Amino acid sequence: MFSTAHHIKRVAIVGLAWVALTAASTGEQVADLIEAGKPIEAFALAQEKAGEGDPEGQFALGWFYDNGENITADKAKAAGLYRKCADKGLSQCQWRLGVMYDTGEGVTEDPKAAFGWLKKAAAQDNLAAQVSLAVMHANGRGTPVDFAKAMDYYQAAARKREPHAFYGIGILYLEGQGVAADKETAAAWFSVAAALGDESGRAITDQMLADQKTEVLDRVAAKATALYSDYVEPVRPLPTQPAEAPTEAPKGP
Structure with missing residues (x-):
């Protein structure tokens, strides 16, 4: 079973993507400056807006200190900034602060506090927080084990x-946690995770399906196709090539 800390740290990298910030906002302005190769101006803007009490400015400035982007990393300062915007209800701040409490980055490790912040973020449909909460429920971290x-x-x-949600469901089926253990169903979930770009899903799919018989591969493929069609988008069958009209035999003179 993968560890909570490993998973949450991995999700943290994804969740800090600037697309999580709302359009036409401080976050978008900071993102545009970063993408334009102007990190100093981006940091200055984040610092200015954070000083004005702008929650997205606080998140952006926290991100700089969190990642050591063009400055010396300071996890404690980052956590302090995230706490300010988390208290103001910004879900990405609540999520990242929850991650830091779970891993002990910049704060004293406190799984219960982590769970509380992640739950607040998940209630706002923060995807990273929903996945992190699933891991914590599965591992009994900050809350009793509850596979359902x-x-x-x-x-x-x-x-x-x-x-990574598809990967997590695959783990539940692989380990038989809350569901009947089923390696083929697990492999199908992992396959969809891989198709969506999840490296962990790709690695475990390759491992599980190596040297499998054709009938096993066919069953997993059929399950994965059904899952992909249900959760992502319908999978249309490849068009069949029309049969070529038979050429007529040449007629005699």
Whole structure:
């Protein structure tokens, strides 16, 4: 079973993507400056807006300190900034602060506090928080083990095409956690995760399906196709080539 800390750290990288910030906002302005190769101007803007109490400015400035982007990383300062915008209800701040409490980055490790912040973010449909909560329910981290709730959070995120949610459901089937253990069904979920770009899903799919018989591969492929059609988009069968009209034999003179 993969660890909570490993998974949450991985999701943290994805969740800090600037697309999580709302359009026409401080976050978008900071993102545009970063993409334009102007990190100093981006940091200055984040610092200015954070000083004005702008929650997205606080998140952006926290991101700089969190990642050591063109400055010396300072996890404690990042956590402090995330706490300010988390208190103001910004879901990405609540999520990242929850991650830091779970992993002990910049704050004293506190799984219960982590769970509380992640739950607030998940209630705002933050996909990263939903997946993180699923992991915590599955591992009994900050909350009692509850595989049914883990599945619920994974399913909610999978319905929004979050790749790692498919991987997480695959783990539940692989380990028989809250569901009957089923390696072929697990492989199907992992395959969809891989198709959506999840590296963990790709690695475990390759491992599980190596040297399998054709009939096993066919069953997994059929399940994966059904899952992809249900959760992502319908899979249309490849068009069949029309049969060529038979050429007529040449007539005699």
